[in-house]
Amino acid sequence: MNSFEFQNPTKLLFGPDKLSQLGQEISVYGKKVLLVYGGGSIKSSGLYDRVLQQLEQIQAEVHELAGVEPNPRVTTVKKGIDICRQQGVDFILAVGGGSVLDAAKAVAAGVPYDGDVWDFCIRKAQIQSALPLGTVLTLSATGSEMNGNSVITNWEENLKKSFGSIHAYPKFSILDPTLTYSVPANQTVNGIVDMMSHVFEQYFSPTTGTPLQERLCESILQTVIENGEQALQYPSDYAARANIMLCGTYALNGGMISIGMQNDWATHMIEHEVSAIYDIAHAEGLSVLFPNWMKYVYQERIDRFVQYAVRVWQIDPNGKSDNEIALAGIQATREYFTRIGAPSRLSDLNIDAKELDRMAKETVRFGPVGSFKPLYESDVRQILEMSL
Amino acid sequence: MNSFEFQNPTKLLFGPDKLSQLGQEISVYGKKVLLVYGGGSIKSSGLYDRVLQQLEQIQAEVHELAGVEPNPRVTTVKKGIDICRQQGVDFILAVGGGSVLDAAKAVAAGVPYDGDVWDFCIRKAQIQSALPLGTVLTLSATGSEMNGNSVITNWEENLKKSFGSIHAYPKFSILDPTLTYSVPANQTVNGIVDMMSHVFEQYFSPTTGTPLQERLCESILQTVIENGEQALQYPSDYAARANIMLCGTYALNGGMISIGMQNDWATHMIEHEVSAIYDIAHAEGLSVLFPNWMKYVYQERIDRFVQYAVRVWQIDPNGKSDNEIALAGIQATREYFTRIGAPSRLSDLNIDAKELDRMAKETVRFGPVGSFKPLYESDVRQILEMSL
Known part of the structure; x- marks a missing residue:
C-alpha cells in the first residue's frame, strides 16, 4: 500500500x-x-x-x-x-x-x-x-x-x-x-459499463499489499453485474436502480476504494481520443476497448487477473492454468458487456482504421499512459487494432 | 435499502x-x-x-x-x-x-x-x-x-x-x-475485536436489499481476520499494520459501509454498561458478548448469518442445514477471538453475576436496544448470563 x-x-x-x-x-x-x-x-x-x-x-x-x-x-x-x-x-x-x-x-x-x-x-x-x-x-x-x-x-x-x-x-x-427509471436502456447500459470501467482502472494496479481495496473494488463489480440485468429487464425495480446508483457513486468517489493504490487510466485515455474524433458515448468506447486492453496487459501481473476471474466471475480454477483462468475472466467480461447490449468492436460504432495512427499518437502526447503496464504509441495502436 | x-x-x-x-x-x-x-x-x-x-x-x-x-x-x-x-x-x-x-x-x-x-x-x-x-x-x-x-x-x-x-x-x-508497531499485543487484540465488532453492528441489520454494503462489511472483516494474526506475530510488519489501520478507519467512518442500512448497536450498549461498572477495556467486553449475542439472535434472520459464515469464514455449506452453517460461523468467530487471545467469558475478566440485573436494567433505560432483534431487559439479562 x-x-x-x-x-x-x-x-x-x-x-x-x-x-x-x-x-x-x-x-x-x-x-x-x-x-x-x-x-x-x-x-x-x-x-x-x-x-x-x-x-x-x-x-x-x-x-x-x-x-x-x-x-x-x-x-x-x-x-x-x-x-x-x-x-x-x-x-x-x-x-x-x-x-x-x-x-x-x-x-x-x-x-x-x-x-x-x-x-x-x-x-x-x-x-x-x-x-x-x-x-x-x-x-x-x-x-x-x-x-x-x-x-x-x-x-x-x-x-x-x-x-x-x-x-x-x-x-x-x-x-x-x-x-433513473426513465433512463433509456442504452444509457443504462452505458452507465453500467462506465462504472465497471472506473473500477477496472483502479483495481488493475501495479501496487501490492492492498487486500481491502481489492475487495472493495470486487464488491462493486459483483453488485453491478448482479443488478445490471435486473435494472435492464425491470427499469422501475427500485432495489436494482438503487444498488446501481450507489455502485456508480462509490466506483469513483475520489478514490475511496483504491486509496494507496496507483491507478491505471490508460483505457480511459485511449477512449478519450476515440470519442474526441468520433462523437460516440464514452462508455461505448470503453466497452470495446477494455477487454482488449485486458488481453494486451494481463500477463504483466497475472495474479490480479486470476483473482478477478475467480472472485468476480466465479471462474472455477480447478484444473486450469493461471493463463486459462485469467483469459476466462476476460472472456466473461466481454460476454457480459455483449449480453447487456454494449458494443464489442469499433466497427459496431462505424469506426474504421483510418484514424488509428492519430488516436494512438494523441493518447501518448504527454508520454506513455497507464501504470499496470505503461503503454507507448505502438502499444496503444495495437490495442486499437485489436478493437477494430 | x-x-x-x-x-x-x-x-x-x-x-x-x-x-x-x-x-x-x-x-x-x-x-x-x-x-x-x-x-x-x-x-x-x-x-x-x-x-x-x-x-x-x-x-x-x-x-x-x-x-x-x-x-x-x-x-x-x-x-x-x-x-x-x-x-x-x-x-x-x-x-x-x-x-x-x-x-x-x-x-x-x-x-x-x-x-x-x-x-x-x-x-x-x-x-x-x-x-x-x-x-x-x-x-x-x-x-x-x-x-x-x-x-x-x-x-x-x-x-x-x-x-x-x-x-x-x-x-x-x-x-x-x-x-502502531509498539502497541502492546493485548491492545492490538482489543483493536481487532473493536473494529470487527463495529462491522458486526452494521452488518447484522434488519434492512434488506443492500448487497453492496454487505460486501463492503465482509471485505473489512476478511481483511482484518487475515492481517490480525500477522500483526500479532510480526508487530513491525508494515503491510499488516497498514491494512489493519485502514480497516479500523473504514469500519466506522460515519457509516460509509452501511449507508441505507439500519444499524444494531445492542451489543455495544450492553458492553457500555459492563465497562461502566467494571473498568475493563471496551473490546474485552465485546469479545465476550458478541458471539453470545449472535447465538441469541441469529434465528431472527438466519440468511444473513449463513452468508456471514460462508463468505467471511469460508464455511463449506454442502451437506449442512442453515442452522448448522450459521452456528459454524458464530463458532468460527469465537475461535478466532480466542486464537488471538481475547477473552471469551465474563469470568475471564473477574466479573460475576452480582451486577447482571443492574447492567440489564441500565442497558434498556431508554427502551429496547438493537434493531436486528430488539432486546428487552430479560433478553439482555439472558445474553449476560450466557456470557458468565
Missing part, C-alpha cells in the same frame, strides 16, 4: 424523498442560482418543474444554462461562465447525468479564474477556488456526483481532456433512484 | 511520511493549540517530541491536557474545556488512540457550549458547533479518527454514554502505521 491523502467532503442525500430538501440545501450557499441541464428530458419527466418549485420556495433568482451536450463542450462551459459573471450567480445547480455535472464543475471553477477555463484541462493552470455546486443526478454512471473530476471536450481541436480538484467536489448531491 | 444522508469531511493523511505535514495542516485552522494525550507512551516512543517540533515550526502556542484515561472521564474533558476557555485555544490536537480522540472531541464540542458537556451524552443538548480538531492516531481500533462519535464515561454515576455530531469530525487525521 502506498502513502496517500484522501478527502471527500460531498454530502450525499439518497432516496426517493430527498429532492424535497433541495431548496434547503442550496440556501446554505446562495440565492442566485445557475441551473445547468442537458436536453429536454428533465422537462418531459417533470423533474424541471419540481426543481423550480424548490428554487421558488427559497426565492432564488434562477438563470439557466440549458442544452449541455453529452461530451460537454468547452464553448458551452464558457457560455455558463459568462452568465454567472454577468448575473452575479453565487451557486451552481447541475441537474442531469455526468456530462451536465462535469460542465457545471467547469463553470464553477471557471468563474473566479481570470484566464481561459480550458487551461485547467491542459494543465496550464490549477484550480484555486470555485463557486459552490450542488447536483441532482438523473443517470448512474460517472461518479461525478461525489468527486472533483470533470471531462471537457474542445471540439475545434478534437481534444477531450479532464481536470480534478478538491474545489470542484459538489457540496451536496441528491441521488434519487426513481429519477 | 433505506433512504439516507451521508457526509464525511475528514481529510486522511496515511503513511509513514505524513507526520511531517502536521504543522502545515494545523496552521490552516489555528495557532493556539490544546495538545490532548493519554499516558506516557507518546513520550517514551519519541512521538511527543516529533509533534512538538511540528508545533514549533508554525510557532504555535501549546497547552496540554495529559493523562486522558482509557474510557475517558467527563471530569477530564471538563479540565480540557477550562484550559481552552482560559487560554483562548483555537485548535485541538489529539495524539493517541480512540479514548484520547473521543475526549478531544468532547472538549472541542464543549468549549462553545454554555451548559454542562455531559448534556451531549444524555441527549439533553445537541452540538451546534465545535473547535476545529485534528488527530494523530497511535492505535487502530475505534475509527474515531474519521467519524463524529465520542464515548465518555461519568464515573461518579457509573454511566458510559456516547454522542455523535457532524461538528465533531476531525478536520484531518494522520494515520502512520509505523506508530
